[in-house]
Amino acid sequence: MKLEYQHILRHYQDRKKMKWMGFYLSDHTAQIDKDRIEQQPVSIKKERLSESEINKILAQAKIKGLTVSIQKEEINLENSYLSDIEGKISGSDESNIFINDQKVGYDQIKHVEIIDHKKWSSL
Numbered sequence: 001m002k003l004e005y006q007h008i009l010r011h012y013q014d015r016k017k018m019k020w021m022g023f024y025l026s027d028h029t030a031q032i033d034k035d036r037i038e039q040q041p042v043s044i045k046k047e048r049l050s051e052s053e054i055n056k057i058l059a060q061a062k063i064k065g066l067t068v069s070i071q072k073e074e075i076n077l078e079n080s081y082l083s084d085i086e087g088k089i090s091g092s093d094e095s096n097i098f099i100n101d102q103k104v105g106y107d108q109i110k111h112v113e114i115i116d117h118k119k120w121s122s123l
Contacts, residue, residue, distance in 0.1 A: 061089055
């Protein structure tokens with residue numbers, strides 16, 4: 001048994017610096033999170049639509065298979081709105097809508113509009 005243990009110790013290679021790469025200080029992770037938020041594209045503030053207007057546009061987009069752009073109520077640390085969520089409606093339930101499988105709560109929607117994509121062949 002003692003011989004087997006010595007054999008294992010001889011073949012063990014310390015990963016040295018590599019094993020410490022996984023350890024971050026809380027200050028570092030906070031800075032990384034802040035940088036990630038700052039690098040997100042910023043969207044201009046759009047007018048708040050009423051619940052009935054939002055429902056009308058979403059229903060039209062769902063029926064016709066149109067692409068929508070949704071601005072959420074969410075803002076980043078600089079008090080600016082995050083980039084809009086764009087895509088086709090892939091589903092919904094009583095409290096959420098799914099845009100390209102990304103869940104957005106109805107109560108989070110500030111503005112929604114239908115995007116008219118031009119075909120590349122007509123450009």
